[in-house]
Amino acid sequence: MLTSILRTAPIIVAAALVVAPDLAIPQQEVAELQLNAPIERELAPGETHAFRIDLRSDQFLFATVDQPGIDVVVRLLDPDGGVAAEIDGPGVGGIEYISLFPRHTGEYRVEIFPFDDDAGPGKYVVTVLRLEPAAATESGRVDQLFARWDRVGSPGAALAVARGGEILYERGYGLANLEYEVPITPATIFHVASVSKQFTAFAITMLVQEGKLSLDDDIRTHLPELPGFGDTITIRHLVHHTSGLRDQWVLLAMAGWRLDDVITRDQIMRLVRRQRELNFKPGDEYLYSNTGYTLLAEIVERVTGQSFKDWTAENIFDPLEMRSTHFHDDHQLVVPNRAYSYAPQGDGYRKAVLSYANVGATSLFTTVEDLVKWEANLDEGRVGGPEVLETMHTRGVLNDGDTLGYAFGLGIGEYRGLRTVGHSGGDAGFRSYAVRFPDEDFAVVILSNLGSFSPSQMARRVADVYLEGVLAVEEPEAAGGRAAEHPAADINPALYDDYASDYMIEAEIVTVFRDGDRLWARVQGEPRAELIPESETRFFLPARDGYVTFERDEAGEVFRFVFSRGEEEIEAKRIEPFEPDERQLLEYAGEYYSDELGTTYTLVVEDSALVATHVRHDPITLSPTVRDAFAGSAWFFGQVEFERGEDGAITGFRVTSGRVRNLLFVRE
Secondary structure, three states: OHHHHHHHOOOOOOOOOOOOOOOOOEEEOOOOOOOOOOOEEEEEEOOOOEEEEOOOOOOOOEEEOOOOOOOOEEEEEEOEEEEEEEEEEOOOOOOOEEEEEOOEEEEEEEEEEEEEOOOOOEEEEEEEEEEEEEOHHHHHHHHOOHHHHOOOOOEEEEEEEEEOEEEEEEEEEEEEEOOEEEEOOOOOOOOOHHHHHHHHHHHHHHHHOOOOOOOOOOHHHHHOOOOOOOOOOOOHHHHHHOOOOOOOHHHHEEEEEEEEEEEEEEHHHHHHHOOOOOOOOOOOOOOOOHHHHHHHHHHHHHHHHHOOOHHHHHHHHHOOOOOOOOOOOOOOOOOOOOOOOOEOOOOOOEOOOOEEOOOOOEEEEEEEEHHHHHHHHHHOOOOOHHHHHHHHOOOOOHHHHHOOOEOOEEEEEOOOOOOEEEEEEOOOEEEEEEEEEEEHOOEEEEOOOOOOOOOHHHHHHHHHHHHHOOOOOOOEEEEOOOHHHHHOOOOHHHHHHHOOOOEEEEOOEHHHHHHHEEEEEEEOOOOOOEEOOOOOEEEEEEEOOOEEEEEEEOOOOOEEEEEEEEEEEEEEEEEEOOOOOOOHHHOOEEEEEEOOOOOEEEEEEEOOOOEEEEOOOOEEEEEEEEEEEEEOOOOOOEEEEEEEEOOOOEEEEEEEOOEEEEEEEEEO
């Protein structure tokens, strides 16, 4: 959808994707950055601060931008004005980290501007911590990339780099346990979250090869207690995330669970059995569903008569000599040499508790060393053989014939001209990524215990070092980005007033507004994106290399815009402002029960706002969007749309949030 297109990605290195600020606005004097010489500044809304630093192509730069008072984006421009890096870490505040091997010798420019145009003023501090010769070896350069975590008191990561199944380099950075200052090593055991899915898919594929089930089996053949949804869901649908089943984590949160509760397989199964509707018809769409992989593990148990933990150990881990790997189905099990997970908090860290006792979608415990063995098996087929490997790399196909990038727990992609096969994972503070470059017989595995860590981004940077000679060269993007290639047409800015309004895509709002002689679009909580006119109705959106076309009805009124990129088209309908007063809000107050979740929310009006309360959750503020529709302040309670009976009275509401759509609550 367009809202996801407007959203920016965390920690971007290489070509800039974060929306550029207005380069024409006044900037402060360009100061020089020097080693171990912090510079503190206060950044006001709309400002861009600039600094300069001389770098050589044989150096390594490591710097920080501490942002206690304002969330910022950091851009580095090379001597030719190209974007060498652009960084915006996940979350608000904290520290942005800059690590760079310059491609060119000369004066680089560091620009710092607010993530949110309306934020500020606020203070930040920029400090160059390391400016040193780039390491002469590949492993040394990788160590420099991991410098920010290679220190006392920090969680970190384990890394393994392999070619032909043999480890080229392995290292641990940071601590596995902060309380006891236990260092991370390549033998440290991590919870790897969704990296688990490829093992679940492999188990299913092996059973298919043995003739014990078929990918086109109706899942109710093996799980007869599941409800009938009117359309057949097959095992293949579960594998490719095309089943339409609502996601277990969002359902559990809506039902009152916290994700740091003990969550068992039986609890998930009871919740799935209560479901009466799907997100969509099976096979029509791809929508990632952890529920599907929990069911796949359950099917393995039903077919084999063994626990999923025991079957995978006997048939996968033991034959591959993955001695430190198991599916963790008991949250009380003691696991020597395990890492614990953490999240940033202020200047330090807090524990990110994880007590899962469910398997299939998650809960694989393993090491980078064991995963190298697994990556080699996905190339060699020592376990499974060629037929299983071929199936594992077969991408899903939708009902309309579109082919997905998702195979059997594996994402099939490309990086800088080379094919990639991999999967990422994230639960609590654990972050993981395992990726192969099949054409180079090369693999990178990174496992972390820090919630702000991006293993996929770091894996790409490691690949940049080891595959420098074979990766396609990425030309730095010009400072003006794609906008520089699309000069603005000369039209009357007064026309923008016709376009300024709120537009809805599914249940999310895009605001289009005029600022002076320019037109912008924005999703709430995201930076604005400029719309560059090509004509009076068609605008280029450089943030995502697409076009926005405004359309009028027969009366000449603007009623929608259409975003287009290639063959993709997304409609956004213009909506009228909905600003109910307290009396109108009271119409929505009351108790609402979901039979599918077995839980009740009470809606009340507090301080002129509609609030959803639940015995296990903090109050959720519901902000009006359009008539009878509200946006929730909780991640699991995203959009709320009320339903009315024939007499106009409110009968209930439906909640949509990410991987759960239209879940019904009935007014009591």
